[in-house]
Amino acid sequence: MTAVGVAVGAAAGAVARYLVAQALHARAARFPWATLAVNVTGSFALGLVIGLGLPAGARAVVGTGFVGAFTTFSTFALDLVRTAEDAGARPATGYVAANVVGGLAACAAALALTGAL
């Protein structure tokens, strides 16, 4: 049962990420804004899911499934390689820093908001 919830949530999360990527497509030509946007907002969302202490079923669908699939490490990694190749070291470094600082800060903020930090 948990597996079905994870699968449904993950399908929706992947589609949502794809739609964000389509919407930001023009901007993403120079800098991977779409991946940055989903990773930072998704880190905030997962912080909320953890901090709110949702029941296991809801956590599987929303946390493991939707948010887990909405955010992506593999596209981050490939974006980073491409950015380093095409745009150089400085945009690549900025991309890493923005994802890491943004993701950690967003997750920590959500945990703090829910009294879990």
Place this chain on the structure above:
Amino acid sequence: MLLAVAAGGALGGLARHGLASAFPVRAGAFPWTTLVVNVSGSFVLGVVAVLAAARWPGRRLLRPFLGVGFCGGYTTWSTAMAETVLLARDHHAPTATAYLVAGLLAAPAAALFGLLLTAARLDPGGGT
């Protein structure tokens, strides 16, 4: 197109969930399972990116299904961030730092390795 992304995402999420259930990591320990998921998924995405562009450019659903859907749904940024923050919160700052740095080094290296390896195998005589 959306259906391919959804199907790949569901499979990727299930694979990640299956591994997390099979290899649970106790609180305070180094999150090996997520690290292995993120590094292996980055390698596969590198392979898929080359195959979709150079080997099967006509298969329009390959990248949405395997790349955007499966690899994207399998790997996760949010869990990596949450694990890092929770380790730091619970006074395991060295583990949190090692985990964060390991993912940031190994996943892009794996993606690059997947790109170069696949390109070299598709074009054995022409270098990468």
